[in-house]
Amino acid sequence: MKALFIGGTGTISSAVTELAVQQGWELFLLNRGSKPVPEGCQSIIADITDEAAVAAKLQGMQFDVVADFISFTASDIERDIRLFADKTKQFIFVSSASAYQKPPRHYKTTESTPLVNPYWEYSRHKIEAEEVLQKAYRDTGLPITIVRPSHTYGNKKIPVAFYGAGGSWQIVERIKQGKPVLIHGDGTSLWTLTHNTDFAKGFVGLMGNPAAIGETVHITSDEVLTWNSIYDIIGDALGKRVDKVHVSTDFLVMCRPDLQGSLLGDKAECAVFDTSKIKRLVPSFTATKRFDQGVREAIENFERHPDWQRLDPEFDQFCDRVIEVQKSAAEQIRQRLNMNC
Template sequence: MKVLFIGGTGLISEASSKLVVEQGHELYLFNRGKRSEWVPDGAHLIQGDIRDLAASAETLMGYAFDVVVDWIAFTPEHARTDIELFRDNTKQYIYISSASAYQKPLQHYIVTEETPLSNPYWQYSRDKIASEELLMEAYRNSGFPVTIVRPSFTYGDTMIPASLNSWNHPWSLIDRIRRGQKIIVHGDGTSLWTMTHNTDFAKGFVGLLGNTAAIGEAFHITSDEVLSWNQIYAAIGAAAGVEPILVPISSDFLISFSTDYKGGLLGDKAVSAVFDNSKIKRFVPEYRATLPFAEGIKRTVASFEKRPEICTVDPEWNDHIDQILAAYESAKPKHIPIKFGSL
């Protein structure tokens, strides 16, 4: 197949790009060319900015693709641009949505593709929902050949996955653990979550490319392994070689300290979510996630250690975590000892 990835060098997509080429497909990446180290050998790079509709239309003029995948469309405006660009020159368009679009709070902790889409806590998720609705309307009204994919928390060689970490300097969490500093876990650490390595995600995702039965359908693709957040942080500590010192702090307290946490916690990670992957396995029968998180995170830490230039630490994030811990300790009720015999 002739496949176009818009983006294609990011955290989730780089493993899929590699697998597409390995399977013998002709892969084109349309992006700004700023992450060339993640372009797999054999892929073709088309440099451009998808946010510029006129320039993108001119750059892509004359191309036709069996499959187009947009990894970096976040809003209905982005989806509308893609409909305009690709309505007549692809047999399948795949929109990368998010599992955070599923109902919050969940009526049932097991999530299927039939779980309603609703997230009052996170604008990011509401934009994904609105984009899905726009694309499905185009499918129903004009036959736009859309397939929707909803990843959950997917990690790889460039991300230390956690509920609280520095996005730009993810090694900060490992550094903090190794220096024996306290780590915050939201809630009491017992809520359930799913971590998916990008190479596992890629196996299910690439199986949807060119699958005409998947047009008009939505899928999530995750591991079947279910872990508590305490187990997740324990595995990260084991990969770092140090048992982490965990401090459980309620999501409400964290949000009261910084409203920036509202979306990522109440709108996502604070809610137990177990994904039923029956649907992707029906459409891609060979799909199985085979990399346990304990092994995957060891691979991630080892990948960082091979590239010292990315093992950077975010001092502002460290200070922020220390401020939360100090505020939490000062807010805890003080224990007043009772002196017997004083009555």
């Protein structure tokens, strides 16, 4: 079986790439060549946005599966249809579970949950891209499968709710130093984290699977945690107690408008998934990596790579300032109430 991945070296796709090769797939990766191609894969160096160049590179090639991990908009998918409609028996689009209705009307999400996210443009673009594919499936029989990952992490990613430009390591540093850590809301909303090796098991099981044609499916763990628990588990992996400071999500977004999508339109809401569909399509699928195991491995991996440990003084100052302002506001209100008594 022969597959082409657009991308193939990111957090999600790298784990899929590794497992597909292990299972005997003849795998080609199409990317710009900025990262080394994993062993066992063949490289096609091209920029997917250069449609003519990609078409020339792929001339005469046919695949059982083409999977695009890096398309985000309807125009990206329209380009993919032009490039791959006649070259594959299955086209897999990696969408996003953030496309599901926000705020949700029910705590558990199924694949039939409406797609609407008024807070995050990224999610709306993914919805529009899905609509293009669904139309192509209805009108021309394009053999599509749509996959919606939720919050997926691996050994090169420590998952947290939000961070600064330097990534999540600064939060690890704050926990190590005993500094308070910001948590949105009261920290009790439910969230699902999925290790990329578990995601890969579901994804590879969909590849070349005739039952998956025309289907949309999310691939997630069944482990559901509160954000308080998530940060406590990270603290346990570091051998530290986490000093949690809860701050209104609305206030955080007012302070940092860039958080509207990823926080207000995603991580501030409950994310609990019905995984019966992926288990029906891929009967062997089960997520086995607990978060406490996965995050401990990720932290140990970061500690072996000091060059990954990006400090972020600006985000550190942001956290300190928000905590200071919240304490100051509370103190002022207490003083005014005492004056009025």
